[in-house]
Each structure stands twice: as structure tokens, then as C-alpha cells.
Amino acid sequence: MARSARAQEEIRRFLDIGAVQVAELDLDGDEAVLRPGPGSPPVTHGEVFVLVKRGGRPVGTLLGRVPEGADAKAVLADRARAECGPAVVGGSGEPPFTTVVVATRERAGQLARALDSLLAQDHPRFEIVVVDNAPVTSETRELVERKYAERVRYVCEPVPGLAAAHNAGLDAVGGEVVAFTDDDVVADPRWLTELTAPFAADAGLGCSTGLILPARLTTPAQVLLESHGGFAKGFTPRTYDPAHPPGDEPLFPFTAGRFGSGANMAFRTAVLRSVGGFDPATGAGTAARGGDDLYGFVRVLAQGHRLHYTPYALVWHHHRETWRDLETQAYGYGAGLTAYLTAVLVNRPALLPAFLARLPRGLAHARSLTAVRDTDTAGGAGMPGDHDERTHPWPRRLSRLQRRGMVYGPVGYLRAQYALRAAVRKTTAQRAKTAQGAR
Numbered sequence: 001m002a003r004s005a006r007a008q009e010e011i012r013r014f015l016d017i018g019a020v021q022v023a024e025l026d027l028d029g030d031e032a033v034l035r036p037g038p039g040s041p042p043v044t045h046g047e048v049f050v051l052v053k054r055g056g057r058p059v060g061t062l063l064g065r066v067p068e069g070a071d072a073k074a075v076l077a078d079r080a081r082a083e084c085g086p087a088v089v090g091g092s093g094e095p096p097f098t099t100v101v102v103a104t105r106e107r108a109g110q111l112a113r114a115l116d117s118l119l120a121q122d123h124p125r126f127e128i129v130v131v132d133n134a135p136v137t138s139e140t141r142e143l144v145e146r147k148y149a150e151r152v153r154y155v156c157e158p159v160p161g162l163a164a165a166h167n168a169g170l171d172a173v174g175g176e177v178v179a180f181t182d183d184d185v186v187a188d189p190r191w192l193t194e195l196t197a198p199f200a201a202d203a204g205l206g207c208s209t210g211l212i213l214p215a216r217l218t219t220p221a222q223v224l225l226e227s228h229g230g231f232a233k234g235f236t237p238r239t240y241d242p243a244h245p246p247g248d249e250p251l252f253p254f255t256a257g258r259f260g261s262g263a264n265m266a267f268r269t270a271v272l273r274s275v276g277g278f279d280p281a282t283g284a285g286t287a288a289r290g291g292d293d294l295y296g297f298v299r300v301l302a303q304g305h306r307l308h309y310t311p312y313a314l315v316w317h318h319h320r321e322t323w324r325d326l327e328t329q330a331y332g333y334g335a336g337l338t339a340y341l342t343a344v345l346v347n348r349p350a351l352l353p354a355f356l357a358r359l360p361r362g363l364a365h366a367r368s369l370t371a372v373r374d375t376d377t378a379g380g381a382g383m384p385g386d387h388d389e390r391t392h393p394w395p396r397r398l399s400r401l402q403r404r405g406m407v408y409g410p411v412g413y414l415r416a417q418y419a420l421r422a423a424v425r426k427t428t429a430q431r432a433k434t435a436q437g438a439r
Contacts, residue, residue, distance in 0.1 A: 010395040014323065017220035017392055020063070024051040025076055027084075032077040038117075038186035038215045038316045043072045049217055049226070050076050052084040056190060057312045058211055060084035060235050085235075093200035095193050096176040097125040098266070101169030103162055104183040105133045105285070108143045110318070111183040118181075119151060123192040128152045131169045133285065134160035158430075159423045161416070162262070162283035163292035170269070170277050179266035180293075181315060186215055188314040195266050195313035202239075206271040206305025207297060209233070209260020210313025221326045222319040227392045230319070231261045235311040242301050251358050253301040254341065260307075262293030264315050267300065275299040279343040280420055282336070287415035288343075289405065290336020295343050302344075302351055330398040334405025339413040346413075 021044070022037030036042055037051075045068040052060045064079050066072045100118055104111045111130070118128055130152055132140040144154045157168035166180060177196045181187065195210050212231035217223045240259060245252045276299075283292030301307055320329055345352055355362075 007397065010393075010397065013393065014220050014224065014395065017223050018047070019219070020217040020223055021046060021048040022214060022217055023048050023076070024053060025073075025080055026053040026056060027077065027080060028055065032073055032080075034073040034076060039113075040216060043076075045070065045072070048072070048076060049214070050080065051213055051314075052080040054084070054086065057194075058235060058314055059086075061213070061232075093197055095123055095125075095196040096199055097174075098123060098127075098177045098179055098192060098196045099169075099173040099175035099269075100126060100128045100179045100181065100192065101131060101166060101173070102128065102181060102183055103131045103133055103157075103165035103169065104140055105165075106136060106139065107183050108139045111140065112143060112147065114181070114183050114185055114187070115148060115152060117185075117187040117189075118192075119148075120189050121187065121192040122189050123196065125175075126192055127174060129155055129169050129172050131155045131157050131165040131172075133157050133162070133165040158427045159280065159420065161280055161286040161292075161420070163278035163286070163295075164280040164283075164420075165285075166283075166292065167277040167280060170272060173269050176269055177266050178269045178272060180262060182263040182317070184318045185212075185263055185315040186318075188316070191264075191313050191315055194310055195264070198308045198310065199266075199268055202306065202308070204304075204306050205239075205308055206268050206300040206303065207259075207307040208266045208313070209297075209307070209309050210264040210315065211235075211311040212261055212264050212315055212317050215316035215318045217319075219321045221322055224392050224394075225319050225326065225329075228394055231263065231317060233258065233260060233309055233311075237311065238309045240301065240307045240309075242304055242306070250361050253298050254344075254355060254358060254362065256294035256297040256340070257337070259297045260293070260309055263317055264313060265293060265296070267296065268305070271300055271303065271305055272296065275303055276347070279340075279347060281413055281416035282340055282343050284332070287412040287419060288336060288339035288409065289332040289412055291340025291343065291409075292336075294336070294340040298340070298344050298351075299348065302348060326398060327401055330401040331405040331408075334402035334407075335409040335412050336405075338406045338409025339416070340409075342410040342413045 022040050023043045024035050026033045034043060045066045048064050048066060050062050050064055051058055062079055062083055064076045066075050130144055141154055144152050155168055155172050157165045170178060177199050179195055195208055198208050199205050214222060214226045214230060217226060249255060278292045279295050282288045282295050284290055297307060
């Protein structure tokens with residue numbers, strides 16, 4: 001097929017992707033409670049992406065079709081009981097005092113939604129810090145002061161970039177554990193407890209990550225992204241231990257994207273501070289485009305601390321909505337991947353021999369990451385969020401952009417470092433001028 005014809009076919013397929021409802025279904029014995037996803041209307045007939053819980057804990061997802069006139073709860077509950085695993089019993093102990101850091105920039109409406117969900121957490125002891133990153137207006141400050149007053153602390157970080165904002169939050173942390181999430185999520189009421197309780201059970205744990213699912217699947221871009229895994233890492237808890245590298249991860253610890261994502265992560269505060277926090281020349285808002293979370297994961301593992309992934313710590317993420325958003329995201333993922341690897345090697349040169357030893361497999365892994373991914377071969381019976389089967393092919397355009405981003409990443413990191421030094425000099429000069437004027 002000619003390239004232009006192939007591109008037109010990809011566009012046609014993309015535009016044909018229909019919306020999917022989002023819901024959660026909690027099973028408790030013979031009882032079932034069906035709720036719409038955050039911000040979604042009540043479930044009706046048609047396709048429904050369902051998070052299945054047992055005893056309040058996520059155990060799986062399914063894509064169900066509710067016939068017109070049928071009882072949606074009955075239809076979906078029958079599927080869930082047949083396909084999803086049993087409830088997990090037991091816990092990890094009393095969660096430690098935790099500080100939640102939310103970095104934001106000029107998105108007060110989304111931030112309010114996120115903060116409302118964070119203030120509804122069942123965690124016994126926590127605080128919230130909002131970091132306003134390189135603000136142009138006073139909208140975020142005014143929102144925090146007007147609506148959240150004593151319940152949320154406000155910090156302003158003038159140096160642009162997500163990692164710089166997270167480091168500013170880290171400086172303000174009072175908790176034994178610091179959790180990070182984004183301003184475009186809605187946190188499940190049990191999120192913070194489930195994310196931080198593992199620290200009480202394992203003194204050697206440096207980091208934990210959790211489950212990220214789509215809050216809405218209303219546009220082709222949102223459905224396509226989730227159909228190819230989205231941000232979720234499955235429904236099996238797993239601990240990564242540098243003392244016992246996993247046999248099924250030959251690139252460990254450099255495949256940090258397998259461990260989790262920055263919208264749902266927590267660190268033991270002392271551990272994150274001991275590795276210097278995040279590299280401020282990485283992350284969204286810099287020329288590096290991303291990679292700040294992956295940098296943090298690898299630095300903590302390289303220090304000898306364990307990392308635990310738990311699917312029970314859930315946030316609902318508002319995926320980007322347009323094709324242009326997907327293009328930006330694909331390029332940014334590629335750039336962030338190689339930018340964070342550059343940052344790790346620059347800041348921890350001792351890891352270079354291990355990196356070089358894994359480089360041949362790493363190149364093969366990079367090719368597989370950016371390959372054009374077709375629909376699943378098993379009859380196309382997959383579903384958004386299943387992460388094993390695919391309902392929609394991944395466009396070649398997005399694969400090419402991701403590869404280009406990977407080539408650009410090291411250059412982007414160096415550009416970000418240069419811009420960071422200039423921003424720090426400017427901020428220092430402004431503070432000195434302000435202090436001098438105050439005298």
C-alpha cells in the first residue's frame with residue numbers, strides 16, 4: 001500500500017473508533033454495586049469499560065456490551081464473576097505519615113477536581129502540598145487560598161519543569177513518605193492508604209507505584225491509547241529487588257517504564273532526598289519532554305532499595321483527547337525515555353558498565369517498543385485496559401514519532417540543562433533584587 005494511502009487508511013480507522021463508557025463494579029459475595037467512572041453519566045446500553053473490584057480492591061478490567069433494555073449491573077456482574085479473580089485478603093499495616101505533592105501549571109479547574117478527591121482519602125495521617133510551577137497568573141494560588149485554605153499548602157516554584165516542581169515539593173515535605181500525583185487525576189478513596197502501607201511492612205522499600213486507569217474514553221485518542229495499555233501495569237502486585245534482579249527483566253533496572261508512572265508514585269522521603277531528588281533537566285515542561293519519574297525509579301533501585309507495584313492503589317487519569325495530543329505524547333515518551341537514561345548516566349557514571357552490557361538487548365527492546373502494533377491476532381477480542389489484546393492498530397505515524405523522540409532525547413536533556421542554568425540564574429537575580437528593594 002502506498003504511503004499516502006496507508007496514512008489515509010490509518011486516519012479512517014482512527015476516526016471510526018467509538019466512545020466507550022467507563023464504570024466500576026464492586027463485587028461482595030452475591031451483591032454488586034455498579035458506579036459510573038469519575039465524571040461519567042450512569043451506565044446505559046452499549047460498550048462499557050469496567051474496573052472490577054472485590055472487597056474494594058481492583059482485581060481486573062473487562063469490556064462488556066450491555067444490550068438495549070437490559071439490566072447493566074446484572075449483565076456486567078455475571079461477566080465479572082466468571083472472568084475476574086478472587087478478593088485479596090490482608091493488608092500491609094498502618095500507613096506512615098505522608099505528604100502528597102501535586103505539581104500544576106495554569107489548570108485550576110482540573111486541580112480542584114484532583115484536590116477534592118485527595119481530601120476524601122481514608123489515609124489516617126497525611127498532608128497536601130500544591131506546587132505552582134512557573135505560574136503566569138495567580139489563578140492557582142487564589143484557588144488554594146479561597147477554597148482549600150488550611151487543608152492544602154501552596155508552594156511556588158518559578159523554575160519551569162515537572163522535576164523542578166517535584167523537587168520544590170520534596171523540600172516542603174513533612175511526611176515520612178512523599179506521594180506524587182498529577183492535577184488531571186481523580187484518586188480512589190483508598191489510593192493513598194494502599195500506596196503507602198507497604199512502606200510500613202518493608203523497611204528496605206524505597207518506592208511504590210500504583211494502578212492508573214482512564215477516567216473517560218469518549219474520544220478516539222483516549223480509546224486508542226488505553227487499547228494499547230494506557231498507563232496501567234496490570235493487576236498483580238510485584239516487588240523489584242536490586243539484590244535479586246528479576247529473571248524476566250533482562251534490562252533491569254533500565255526498563256523503568258515497567259515499574260509505574262509519575263501520576264501514581266510514592267517514595268520514602270529520606271531515600272528520595274539521599275539520591276538528590278529528581279533531575280530538574282528532565283520531565284514535562286523542559287526540552288527533555290519527560291523521564292523524571294523513570295529517573296527517580298532507577299536512582300532508588302541503584303541505591304539498593306526495593307520498588308513495589310500495587311494494583312490496589314488506584315487513580316483515574318484523564319487521558320489526552322485529540323490526535324495532536326497523541327502525536328505530542330508519542331514524541332515525548334520517546335524523548336523522555338532516552339533523556340532519563342542520559343540523566344542517569346550523567347549523574348551516576350558508575351552505572352555505565354551495566355548499561356553498556358545491556359545495550360544490545362536495549363536496542364532490540366526499543367525497536368519493539370516503537371513497532372507498529374496491529375490488533376490482537378486472537379480474533380480482535382481484546383479490550384481497552386486488558387493489556388494483553390488489542391482492539392485497534394497502533395498507527396505508524398505514532399511509532400515514527402516515538403522513534404524520532406528517542407533520537408532527540410539526549411540532545412533534549414542537554415538543552416534542558418542549559419535552559420535550567422539560565423532559569424536558575426534569572427531566578428537568583430530576581431530574588432536578590434527583591435531582597436535589596438526590601439531593605
